[in-house]
Amino acid sequence: YNGLIVEIKTMLISIPKMAVMRDSEIKLSNLIKPTSYLYLLKLIFWQGDGLKHNSTYFGLFYKSSIPFMTLGFFLQVKDFILSVKKKEFKAQNLFLTSLVCAIITTLLLYKPNINRANALHFNLLFPTAIGLNAFFNYFKKAKYLKRIFVVGYSVLTIAFCGVYFVKFDKDISYNFRRGVKECVEFVKQNEFEKVSVDSDIYYSQILFYDKTPVKNYRQTVKYQNYPNAFLIVDSFENYYFFDNSVIEISDSFNAYIIANSDRQRFIDSGYNVQTFYEFSVAYKL
Numbered sequence: 001y002n003g004l005i006v007e008i009k010t011m012l013i014s015i016p017k018m019a020v021m022r023d024s025e026i027k028l029s030n031l032i033k034p035t036s037y038l039y040l041l042k043l044i045f046w047q048g049d050g051l052k053h054n055s056t057y058f059g060l061f062y063k064s065s066i067p068f069m070t071l072g073f074f075l076q077v078k079d080f081i082l083s084v085k086k087k088e089f090k091a092q093n094l095f096l097t098s099l100v101c102a103i104i105t106t107l108l109l110y111k112p113n114i115n116r117a118n119a120l121h122f123n124l125l126f127p128t129a130i131g132l133n134a135f136f137n138y139f140k141k142a143k144y145l146k147r148i149f150v151v152g153y154s155v156l157t158i159a160f161c162g163v164y165f166v167k168f169d170k171d172i173s174y175n176f177r178r179g180v181k182e183c184v185e186f187v188k189q190n191e192f193e194k195v196s197v198d199s200d201i202y203y204s205q206i207l208f209y210d211k212t213p214v215k216n217y218r219q220t221v222k223y224q225n226y227p228n229a230f231l232i233v234d235s236f237e238n239y240y241f242f243d244n245s246v247i248e249i250s251d252s253f254n255a256y257i258i259a260n261s262d263r264q265r266f267i268d269s270g271y272n273v274q275t276f277y278e279f280s281v282a283y284k285l
Contacts, residue, residue: 030108049114052172054115058156061128068132069127075130076093186274192238192254194254210237249265258279260280262282
């Protein structure tokens with residue numbers, strides 16, 4: 001963007017030049033914003049970011065692990081202070097250093113979510129393990145304590161798998177736009193020349209499933225907000241994106257790729273509707 005690196009093209013990949021510099025997403029000023037710390041605490045103690053497709057109500061490491069994570073963190077800090085006073089090097093202090101770096105990195109981000117704060121998650125495993133170990137050492141006379149925890153975490157894992165691979169898959173079906181692939185295949189199979197697409201569908205998905213050549217896309221694409229860090233595609237080739245909150249049914253389009261919530265409107269308007277999971281194709285022959 002600053003003119004230092006031009007667009008990169010190779011036989012295998014192409015890296016386009018950014019429309020604008022996205023430096024607003026990482027700033028030192030975020031370190032002094034209260035909201036940054038609220039987002040951090042939300043990620044650590046709620047173990048979620050409010051995005052349904054990023055985590056389940058089990059949390060990232062099970063919410064029952066939070067007390068042990070907290071205990072482990074304070075023990076890490078305590079050991080670090082003691083090692084500094086004694087002028088001793090302890091390898092385990094590297095874990096704390098890594099965690100602090102991950103925390104600072106997360107605080108630098110604008111509205112960090114689970115995806116962006118991925119450096120944080122791995123480093124939170126260490127204080128959790130340290131806290132559990134300290135807990136077991138303190139109650140080492142409790143004969144069956146470790147077995148109880150093993151059984152408990154096993155039950156949580158089984159319950160998580162049951163939810164994640166069954167219920168969760170259905171819950172996030174719309175979030176991942178299940179059915180768009182089949183809709184695009186249906187559109188191509190019937191060779192519809194002008195297709196209107198629900199703007200809730202990512203244009204990149206249409207590109208991928210349609211297998212649109214990069215050259216064709218670049219020659220035909222029109223943006224609503226160019227230049228912008230997050231470009232909104234208005235149209236490319238024979239695909240035109242519409243705001244689903246103000247959808248207007250028009251005969252100027254051969255087909256519509258719509259959310260199932262809009263199916264009845266098109267049926268009432270005399271359209272044929274073919275449904276694929278969470279989305280449908282409305283068309284007239």
